Amino acid sequence: MIQVRVAAQGVDVEFHADPGITALFGGAGAGKTAILDAIAGFATPTSGRIILDDRILFDAASQVNLPPRRRHCGYVARHWALFPHMSLQDNLLFPLAGLAGVARRERHRRVRETLNRFELQEAGPRHPHEVSPAERLRATVARALIGDPKMLLVDEPAAGLDMALRAEWHKVLRMVRDDTNLPVLLATRDLDTCFELAASMLLLDAGRILQSGRPRNVVDQPVSVEAARLLGIRNLFSAEIVALDPGRNTSRLRLENFELNGPYLPGRLRGDRVWLCIEPGQLHAAPQDGSKPSANQVAARLERTSEMALAVRLEFAGGIVAEIARHDFEQLPKDQKDNDNKEWLVEFPPQALRVLGCP
Amino acid sequence: MPLDWSALGLGLRYAGWATLLALLAALPLAWLLTHRPFRGCELLDATANLPLVLPPAVLVYYLLAESGRWPLHFSWHAAVAVGAIYTLPLLLRMMRAGLAAVDHSFENAARGLGAGEWRTFGRITLPLAWRGLLAAVLAGFARAFADFGATAIVASGAGNGWLLLPAAMAALAALYLGNRLRRGLSPA
Numbered sequence: 161m162i163q164v165r166v167a168a169q170g171v172d173v174e175f176h177a178d179p180g181i182t183a184l185f186g187g188a189g190a191g192k193t194a195i196l197d198a199i200a201g202f203a204t205p206t207s208g209r210i211i212l213d214d215r216i217l218f219d220a221a222s223q224v225n226l227p228p229r230r231r232h233c234g235y236v237a238r239h240w241a242l243f244p245h246m247s248l249q250d251n252l253l254f255p256l257a258g259l260a261g262v263a264r265r266e267r268h269r270r271v272r273e274t275l276n277r278f279e280l281q282e283a284g285p286r287h288p289h290e291v292s293p294a295e296r297l298r299a300t301v302a303r304a305l306i307g308d309p310k311m312l313l314v315d316e317p318a319a320g321l322d323m324a325l326r327a328e329w330h331k332v333l334r335m336v337r338d339d340t341n342l343p344v345l346l347a348t349r350d351l352d353t354c355f356e357l358a359a360s361m362l363l364l365d366a367g368r369i370l371q372s373g374r375p376r377n378v379v380d381q382p383v384s385v386e387a388a389r390l391l392g393i394r395n396l397f398s399a400e401i402v403a404l405d406p407g408r409n410t411s412r413l414r415l416e417n418f419e420l421n422g423p424y425l426p427g428r429l430r431g432d433r434v435w436l437c438i439e440p441g442q443l444h445a446a447p448q449d450g451s452k453p454s455a456n457q458v459a460a461r462l463e464r465t466s467e468m469a470l471a472v473r474l475e476f477a478g479g480i481v482a483e484i485a486r487h488d489f490e491q492l493p494k495d496q497k498d499n500d501n502k503e504w505l506v507e508f509p510p511q512a513l514r515v516l517g518c519p
Numbered sequence: 520m521p522l523d524w525s526a527l528g529l530g531l532r533y534a535g536w537a538t539l540l541a542l543l544a545a546l547p548l549a550w551l552l553t554h555r556p557f558r559g560c561e562l563l564d565a566t567a568n569l570p571l572v573l574p575p576a577v578l579v580y581y582l583l584a585e586s587g588r589w590p591l592h593f594s595w596h597a598a599v600a601v602g603a604i605y606t607l608p609l610l611l612r613m614m615r616a617g618l619a620a621v622d623h624s625f626e627n628a629a630r631g632l633g634a635g636e637w638r639t640f641g642r643i644t645l646p647l648a649w650r651g652l653l654a655a656v657l658a659g660f661a662r663a664f665a666d667f668g669a670t671a672i673v674a675s676g677a678g679n680g681w682l683l684l685p686a687a688m689a690a691l692a693a694l695y696l697g698n699r700l701r702r703g704l705s706p707a
Contacts, residue, residue, distance in 0.1 A: 202627045228630035241628040245646045254642070258633035307633055 162311055162343050166198045166208035166218075171367035174208075177311075181337050181344045183354040183375070186364030186390065192347035193238070194367070196313045199345070200235045201228035212310050229258070234304030234342075238315040240296055242288040248299045249275070249284040255307035270306060278302040278332075294328045301332050305340070312336065316348040333357050351379070351391065363387055382516050385435045394481040395443070396516075397436045404430055410510065416478065418458045422513045435516040442512040443482035445474055447492065448503040457507045480506055534664035537602030541610045541659055544603070546652075549614035550640065554626075564611075571608040575666065602663045610659040617651020618644065 165174040171191040175182075184192045197203040199210055201217065204225060210218040212233070217226050242251050252274055256267040275284045278298040283291040288299070304312060314333070321329060334357060337344060348354060354361045354375045361378055363371040370387045371378055382388035388396055402419065403412035409424040413436065420436075428434065453459050460476035467473075472489040474482045548567065552560055621644050629639040645652070 197627075200627070200631050202630070227635075228627070229633045229635055231631075233631060235628065235631040237624045237628055239622075239624060241622070241624040243625060243628070243643060243647075254629070254634070255632035258635075258638065303632065 161213065162199070162345075163209075163211045164195070164199060166195070166205040166210065168194060168198055168203060168205035168208075171195060171198070171205075173362075173364075173367070173369050175362055175369060175372060177343045177345060178359075179341045179343050180359040181333065181346050181357045183358035183361040184345060184347045184364055185349070185351065185354050185361050187349060189366070190364040191367035192364060193315055195364075196235070196315055196345060196347055199231075199311075200233050200313055201226060201231050215310075232307075232310040234307070234309035234312040236300050236304050236312070236314040238317050240288075240300040240317075242296060242300055242303070244288050247285050247287055248280060248291065248295070251288070251299060251303050252306050255303065259307065274302050274306050293325055297325065297329055298332055301336060305336065309342070312340075312342050312344045314344060314346045316346060316350070316353065330356055351375075355379075363390060365390055380514070382437075385516060388435070388437055388516055393437050394440050395438045395479070397479070399434055399436045401425065401428055401430050401432045401434065404428065413513075420458075420508050420513065421456055421510045422515075423510055425515055428515075437514050437516065438508060438512050440473065440481045440483040441471070442509060443480070444507040444509070445476075445482040445484055445504055448505050451505075453505055454507075456510060457505045459503055460506050462502050462504050474504070476504065476506060482506060530664055533599060533602060534660050536599045537606055537663040538610070538656060538660040540599065540603035541606040541663075542656060545607055545610040545614050545655075545659075549611055549618050550644075552611075553615055553618045567611050568608045570605050575605065602666060605666055606659045606663045609662055610655050613655030613658055614652055617648045617655055620651055621647045 161176060161178050163176040166172075171194045173191070173195060184190075184195060186192055194203065198205045199212075199217070205218065205220065207220040208218070209216065209220065212231070216222075216224050217231050218224060242248070243254065246254070249271055252271045253267060256262060256270060259267075262270075271284075275281050278301070280295060280299055280302065283295045283299070288296055291299070316329075330353065333344070333346070336342070337357065346353070346358065358375055360373060361375045362369050363378060365386060370390065371383045378387075379391055379393075382391055382393065385396060397415050399413040399415045399420075401411060402414045404424065405411065406424055411422045411425050411428075413420050413422045413434075415436070422436070425434070448459060458480075460478060460480055462474055463477055464475040465472055466475070467486075468483070471483045471485055474484065476482070548563070551557075552564060625643050625647060626639050629643045630636075634642065
């Protein structure tokens with residue numbers, strides 16, 4: 161387990177991570193790399209303390225600051241950083257050569273074993289620029305693990321992972337997670353990666369942790385509007401509670417220029433302002449055919465339609481975004497499909513409405 | 520006219536020693552400036568670059584003027600020392616650029632994999648920067664070899680036999696030009 165409390169340039173965080181993958185999620189400049197660098201010892205924080213298992217890696221108060229080579233943290237850098245002038249084999253040998261008391265033969269045996277484990281037998285004698293991206297990726301992780309680190313720090317490349325490589329990347333990380341019992345800190349910008357691999361995630365923005373917890377919980381219940389924006393949640397509306405009915409388990413919410421029925425909001429009072437959000441896919445949208453809006457239906461002008469892989473995204477005036485299945489969209493009359501600026505009716509199902517920071 | 524090759528050999532020897540001396544100072548300094556920036560490192564950099572803007576004659580004059588305390592006399596060693604000082608800025612500048620061109624992530628990776636600073640330098644920085652460093656050494660050598668002003672003053676004062684190639688060529692050119700002019704011909 162690692163405990164981290166650091167303040168450095170533009171970063172001020174405190175968290176701990178157990179064995180398994182903990183994702184540091186945030187955009188550019190959120191401080192992900194700065195945190196990894198502080199733990200690895202590449203950058204010195206101004207204050208704080210880092211404890212890995214029972215060893216103090218850094219403590220500003222007692223002026224402990226272990227050099228990187230004594231921290232036993234495997235580090236996977238954003239651009240892999242395989243030494244370009246060495247073969248993959250020699251890259252793997254590099255961390256072992258620094259270990260005292262490991263015989264030459266034993267080193268080579270371990271390199272061979274690791275090459276096999278990461279399916280790199282044939283790529284072993286070749287240089288990084290001569291092997292495939294997938295092999296480079298596996299070699300980097302293999303090199304970080306071969307010296308028996310106490311934890312793994314992974315700075316996921318933000319760009320350059322195509323679909324196939326991303327699948328390979330996830331496969332390798334899953335293997336590391338399942339085969340070793342290491343705490344892994346994974347800096348990523350990809351929410352799907354968090355969901356697929358991480359047991360918990362830290363939501364980072366401008367060097368601070370906005371929220372932490374299981375990815376599912378974080379995404380379902382963002383604590384603040386900043387957190388929700390960071391998670392890419394659309395359809396965020398500020399609303400005022402105009403009525404609460406615990407008996408029928410409902411509430412009445414006033415948005416900018418319309419009112420909605422919502423679920424009962426425990427712990428809230430009438431007159432409170434809250435942030436509401438709803439998934440684009442859960443809105444029901446249909447062209448207005450002359451009928452009046454029923455309960456929880458809102459008339460909105462369609463501003464833009466854009467196609468996605470499996471759905472069509474409809475953007476309405478007032479910041480409402482809905483997604484409907486491609487198939488349903490194709491069924492619409494032609495003049496409705498082709499013309500923007502039509503009036504539509506958008507329905508907000510009460511049970512799909514979520515209030516930020518409300519369980 | 521029999522050719523005397525000793526000036527060439529001497530010139531190479533002199534330039535070699537001057538470059539080596541400058542290299543010994545420039546490499547650690549360049550590493551320090553690129554990897555461990557400290558307070559006042561810009562001042563150090565500026566000082567090391569001073570010979571670049573001083574005319575060689577001025578440089579030699581100052582060194583000689585100090586010779587009461589400075590163990591510099593008209594001698595072969597003095598010429599090498601002056602050459603080294605004269606070559607240092609160029610070498611430092613190019614080596615800094617060469618070392619800075621190595622991506623820090625490689626060096627950090629090595630440190631994270633258990634390598635100390637020496638091993639990181641020897642196994643990672645040096646092999647990745649060698650082209651730049653070699654270019655720096657060659658440029659420094661060429662500069663030391665071609666330098667005329669400083670060495671001519673210091674070494675020629677050392678007495679017979681210490682004539683370096685550039686100085687020898689200058690003397691030869693002067694002789695040739697003088698002859699042509701005396702005979703009423705154009706200098707070329």
